[in-house]
Amino acid sequence: MDKLILIDGNSIANRAFYALPLLNNSKGMHTNAVYGVTTMLLRLIEEEKPTHFLVAFDAGKITFRHKDYKEYKGGRAKTPPELSEQFPLMKELLQAFKIDQFELEGYEADDIIGTVSKLAEENNKQVLIVTGDKDLLQLASSNVTIALTRKGISEVDRFDPEKIKEKYNLIPNQIIDMKGLMGDASDNIPGVPGVGEKTALKLLHQYGSVEEVLAHSDELKGKMKEKIQTNADQATMSKELATIFREVPVKKSLEQLKFDGFDQKAVSEMFEKLEFKSLLEKMDGSVQLDNEVVQEEINVKVVEHNNLAEVLDKLPSMKSIHFEIIGDNPHQAEILGLSLFTDEESYYIPFDILKSDEARGLREWLADEKQEKWMYDYHKTKVALYWQDIELHGVTFDIYLTAYLLDPTETKNHTISGLAQRYGLSGLKNDENFYGKGAKFKVPEMDSLSEFLCRKVSLIHKLTPLIEANLEENELVDLFYKIELPVAQVLAGMEIQGVKIDINGLKLHGEEIQLKLDDIMKTIYELAGTEFNINSPKQLGEVLFDKLQLPVIKKTKTGYSTDAEVLEKLANEHEVVSKILEYRQLAKLQSTYIEGLLKEVHQDTQKVHTYFRQTIAATGRLSSQFPNLQNIPIRLEEGRKIRKVFVPSSENSYILGADYSQIELRILAHISDDEKLIEAFQNNMDIHTKTAMDVFGVSKDEVDAEKRRTAKAVNFGIVYGISDYGLSQNLNITRKQAKQFIDQYKSVYSGVDQFMDNIKKQAKQNGYVTTLLHRRRYLPEINSRNFNLRSFAERTALNTPIQGSNADIIKLAMIQIEERIQAESLKSKMLLQVHDELVFEVPEDELDIMKQIVPEIMESVIDLKIPLKVDVSYGRNWFEAK
DNA sequence: CGGCTCACG
DNA sequence: ACGTACGTGAGCCGC
Numbered sequence: 001m002d003k004l005i006l007i008d009g010n011s012i013a014n015r016a017f018y019a020l021p022l023l024n025n026s027k028g029m030h031t032n033a034v035y036g037v038t039t040m041l042l043r044l045i046e047e048e049k050p051t052h053f054l055v056a057f058d059a060g061k062i063t064f065r066h067k068d069y070k071e072y073k074g075g076r077a078k079t080p081p082e083l084s085e086q087f088p089l090m091k092e093l094l095q096a097f098k099i100d101q102f103e104l105e106g107y108e109a110d111d112i113i114g115t116v117s118k119l120a121e122e123n124n125k126q127v128l129i130v131t132g133d134k135d136l137l138q139l140a141s142s143n144v145t146i147a148l149t150r151k152g153i154s155e156v157d158r159f160d161p162e163k164i165k166e167k168y169n170l171i172p173n174q175i176i177d178m179k180g181l182m183g184d185a186s187d188n189i190p191g192v193p194g195v196g197e198k199t200a201l202k203l204l205h206q207y208g209s210v211e212e213v214l215a216h217s218d219e220l221k222g223k224m225k226e227k228i229q230t231n232a233d234q235a236t237m238s239k240e241l242a243t244i245f246r247e248v249p250v251k252k253s254l255e256q257l258k259f260d261g262f263d264q265k266a267v268s269e270m271f272e273k274l275e276f277k278s279l280l281e282k283m284d285g286s287v288q289l290d291n292e293v294v295q296e297e298i299n300v301k302v303v304e305h306n307n308l309a310e311v312l313d314k315l316p317s318m319k320s321i322h323f324e325i326i327g328d329n330p331h332q333a334e335i336l337g338l339s340l341f342t343d344e345e346s347y348y349i350p351f352d353i354l355k356s357d358e359a360r361g362l363r364e365w366l367a368d369e370k371q372e373k374w375m376y377d378y379h380k381t382k383v384a385l386y387w388q389d390i391e392l393h394g395v396t397f398d399i400y401l402t403a404y405l406l407d408p409t410e411t412k413n414h415t416i417s418g419l420a421q422r423y424g425l426s427g428l429k430n431d432e433n434f435y436g437k438g439a440k441f442k443v444p445e446m447d448s449l450s451e452f453l454c455r456k457v458s459l460i461h462k463l464t465p466l467i468e469a470n471l472e473e474n475e476l477v478d479l480f481y482k483i484e485l486p487v488a489q490v491l492a493g494m495e496i497q498g499v500k501i502d503i504n505g506l507k508l509h510g511e512e513i514q515l516k517l518d519d520i521m522k523t524i525y526e527l528a529g530t531e532f533n534i535n536s537p538k539q540l541g542e543v544l545f546d547k548l549q550l551p552v553i554k555k556t557k558t559g560y561s562t563d564a565e566v567l568e569k570l571a572n573e574h575e576v577v578s579k580i581l582e583y584r585q586l587a588k589l590q591s592t593y594i595e596g597l598l599k600e601v602h603q604d605t606q607k608v609h610t611y612f613r614q615t616i617a618a619t620g621r622l623s624s625q626f627p628n629l630q631n632i633p634i635r636l637e638e639g640r641k642i643r644k645v646f647v648p649s650s651e652n653s654y655i656l657g658a659d660y661s662q663i664e665l666r667i668l669a670h671i672s673d674d675e676k677l678i679e680a681f682q683n684n685m686d687i688h689t690k691t692a693m694d695v696f697g698v699s700k701d702e703v704d705a706e707k708r709r710t711a712k713a714v715n716f717g718i719v720y721g722i723s724d725y726g727l728s729q730n731l732n733i734t735r736k737q738a739k740q741f742i743d744q745y746k747s748v749y750s751g752v753d754q755f756m757d758n759i760k761k762q763a764k765q766n767g768y769v770t771t772l773l774h775r776r777r778y779l780p781e782i783n784s785r786n787f788n789l790r791s792f793a794e795r796t797a798l799n800t801p802i803q804g805s806n807a808d809i810i811k812l813a814m815i816q817i818e819e820r821i822q823a824e825s826l827k828s829k830m831l832l833q834v835h836d837e838l839v840f841e842v843p844e845d846e847l848d849i850m851k852q853i854v855p856e857i858m859e860s861v862i863d864l865k866i867p868l869k870v871d872v873s874y875g876r877n878w879f880e881a882k
Numbered sequence: 883c884g885g886c887t888c889a890c891g
Numbered sequence: 892a893c894g895t896a897c898g899t900g901a902g903c904c905g906c
Contacts, residue, residue: 536904537886556886563887588888591902619898621891628900631890639889664891717896726896787893799897803891835891835898 004052004120004257005044006113008131009101012037013090015132015153017083021781021789030082031274034089036153038271038279040130041097045262048128052120053259054252055094056112057087059103065241072241073187089274096266100257107248110135114244116252117144123254130156135179135242140164140172169205180210180239191238192231199224210239277422278413295427299345300454302446308358311340311347315365318342320374320461322416323381324453326443329626330383331495331602331609336443339450339457346454350446355388367391374464376400376416376456379488379614386496399460401484402467404615405476408777411616420459423466428455475774479808483773484614487811490818490830491612491622497829498607499629499841500649501597502877509641510594513586520583527576534583537562548574585638593633593642600627607649612833619800620775620807621835630834632878646878648841649829656828656847656874657881658854659837660810662687663868664719667805670864671772674751681866688712694748695741714741718752719802721795756798763797771804772862773812806836809868812861814838820853839878847874 016036044050065072094101102112110133117127117139127144129136132153136146140161147156157163161172170178181200183191195203207213214235217228228235271280303311320341327333337350353359365371367390375381377400382392403414412418417428434452435441443449471477525531530547532539541560544550550573554561564584570577600608610629612622624630632646633639648655660666665687669677680690692703692711703711710731717727728738746753760782763769768778777800782793814833821828828846832839838858842850855870862868875881 533904535902538904558885561886584887588902592889592900596901613899617898621898623899624890625900628890631888631900633889635890720897721895723895725894730896788895791893791895795896803898806891837891 002051002125003048004054004116004125004127004254005048005050005259006117006127006129007040007055008109008113008129008133008136009037009055009057009090010109011132012040012130012149012153013083013086015149016040017080017086018786019153021784021786022082029089029274030086031089031276033083033086034093034274035276035279037090038093038276040153041099042279044128044130050128050259052125052254052257053099054112054116054257055099055101056109056116057101057103058108060105063106063108064245065108069237069241071188093267093270093274096270097262099259099262100252102250102252104248104250107245111245111248112250114139114246115248115250116257118246119250120144120254125254135175135184135244137164138172138175138242138244168201170201174204174209176239176242177204177208177210177213179242180235181213183238184242187241189238189241190231190234192227192235194223194227210235278418280421295455296458298451298454298458300451301345301347302450303347303349303353305353305356305358308353308362311349312361312365314342315362315371319372320457320464321366322376322453322457322460323385324456325377325381325384330380330611331387331626333380333384335384335388336449337453339453341454341457341461346458348450348453351388354390363390367393369393372396374399374460376460378485379492380611382489382492383495383611386492395485397464397468398485398488399463399467401488401615402471402476402480405480405484405775406467406470406474408615408620408775409618414615416456416459416463419463419467423463425459425462428452428459474776476776479774483808483811483815486815488614490814491614493818494830494832495609495611497831498602498605498609498649499831500605500607500647501601502645502647503598503601503606506594506598506642506645509645510590510598513590513594517583517586517590520579520586524576524579524583527574527579534580535587540580544570544574544577548576550574550577585636589633589639589642593639597627597642597645610832617807618777619803620771620811621803622807622833624832629832640879643879644877647876650841650843652844654842654844654847654874654876655831655878655881656840656842656850656854656872657837657878658840658858658870658872659834660806660858661869661871663806663809663836664802665715666864666866666868667772667802667809668719668752668755669866671801671805672749672751672755673865674749674755676749677752678866684867684869688715691715691745695744697744710741714745717742718745719799721756721798723791723795759797759801760794763793769797769800771801771808773805773808775804775808777804809862810836810838810858813858816857816861817854820857824849826850839881842874 013033017033020032120127130147132149146159178200183189203213322339324336325333340347371394373395374397378395378398417430540562545560553566610624616623688711692707724735724739728735763782779793781789784790828842858870859868873881
């Protein structure tokens, strides 16, 4: 069946404008609303596959409705110029999309949509109306669905008559009656004063329509009766105003609205003009490249045994290399092959050729430190190559790592094709498009594969100087060469080293937990009086809140919330609740940390080899995958025991941990230059106790556990970019109390207060914030008019310099410690980094030196206004190292 | 594949 | 009036 999409252009543009940050392109054009509309169009085209399409706009200020009620839409804030200037762009864009648009003096978009949808219905077409305006719900029918945007524009709720029935218990037409009674402030439709949605629905459920309500107004009581009767005319008029006029003289046939795909080239050009870089890329991926897209000539040679000598000859003149790695986990990834680039031609060397005896010279070249190499994702490649016994040295540039430094929040488009696009070197398909995704993944034939991979390496070659220039401009050169690139190498070493697991111990622990789980499960079923899947929040919610009738504390968008916070509050209401908490705790240990960890133990090494991702976290932190070894339990004793299975890889060795004490607050003291905070750290005071003394105005002896706990939460809050609401939630106190704590904190630590102000100003001015070592994070939403987006950006502006500087510092320490280990030929190995802590395995006879070296380096890598402090501990396993 | 929950810093 | 603490990854459920 044909499908017609009707878009309420003004409504969607408005939504997009207020939902998205006010994007500015290089020419100073505002493009956020156009951007929002564009993403919506693309999504609709892809997901709905419409056969017909129309976007309707309002035209003129005066509509027929003003004849009846001249205050219609009065009192509305004027459309800001930043939005109105975007309408011409939007219309131009629609032309490129070959989507019809229509507006008519005296009518609103609503009326046009009403008219066209009626026409379409009569011709047995399916209709989807996209709008942010609830009024349109009145048009719903068996063939007409309304997609109502919610929370910005990225999500929509679909309404058909059944859904409307479900939500309001009304038929679509009664939406008009609802508006008639409750009015609509945004359109200045008065309705009946004092009647809101609740009352309107109640009346309609009883009487059915405005007319019937008015006819039976005698039956109403008290205030309500009075309100309805005195405003009877107003209600009738409001209903009329809200009624969509479905007889607009739209001189368009359905045939004219036909949509059969957009003009690829025109749309690309439009995106170019608007500087929609990410969309340009997406376009590139969504369409097969054809003759329209100019691809550079490229001379590709597939290397076989017979022409290997030619490659070996040319090696000295080569710099750019690319290993194509399939799979996310470099410890078990497949390497397809290597491509190499010279100015005249590119070579693709399949992996089995690279591994052959004849290619030894090539492997030596790869391992030669003196042979400079440029590439994409050195870290992952180095690890993947290790498992194939191939060494890689001499890498001096990595376009992946540098792209991350240039914009650490962007993660998807740090691909080669994405970067090429951004730097105006189009012509490469993205991986998903080339290989297919999911089950459709397939490595194409050699011809096309070799060309694709040679294009990649040629782009690496062209991108390197461009990106390097960019690094320079952004003062990121040192961060890259002195920290990120060396740390990539350190990380690869740690991951390859791996952490030995006591598999037996882990299995035994698992069996123990299983016994407890079985037991608790039985108890839960008995107490609940029913058997259900405790792991299903949905089923659990039904048991707790429907069957057992416990009070609902919190809801999620899909139903009842059953998280730990809620369950703790319900613990006194029913015995089963604490059992569920216990079950959850153990189930988490079992599935994630026992079974999950066992799955990741490497067969040959009996170790877990995590992969630290260096280009994910927006703050510069690392993240850890396959398995994540940065979130092994420690807070609760039961979970902490898991750490017993993390053991040294050789006899007579120890696990040694070294962690920075209060590093984030120390960094805050340094960058805020707060006198009191600096003094506290110089005197090596317990910082939370000190904060308690200052916030509560008491002496040290008067700080009890409760006061210290509160002060600790305040300190955390400060680091996160505090809000009274957040603190109140965390401490389970009122917002007012939370605000008092914060105000008190700010008055005592005035330097911190000033810092918080300054950093926000700085962010607003520059559009980004930086860390101690110049790491940069852009905060485009810092100037948004959307309160939520702006507030979030402000908190990020506070937190990123702190969290990010911490990341800088520990990375520096890792590099220096590794250098020292090498220099002194120690056998100790760095195993893990957990944000503010490093974990090593240390032979017994190196304990003394490592206990000295590690904290010494960690404390001295950077000179701050306050000392850094490191605590060291060690034991026979990770648990004992506490 | 998104939502919920929960582990860590 | 708005509705939030900052940064991650993994397992499970249910569509």
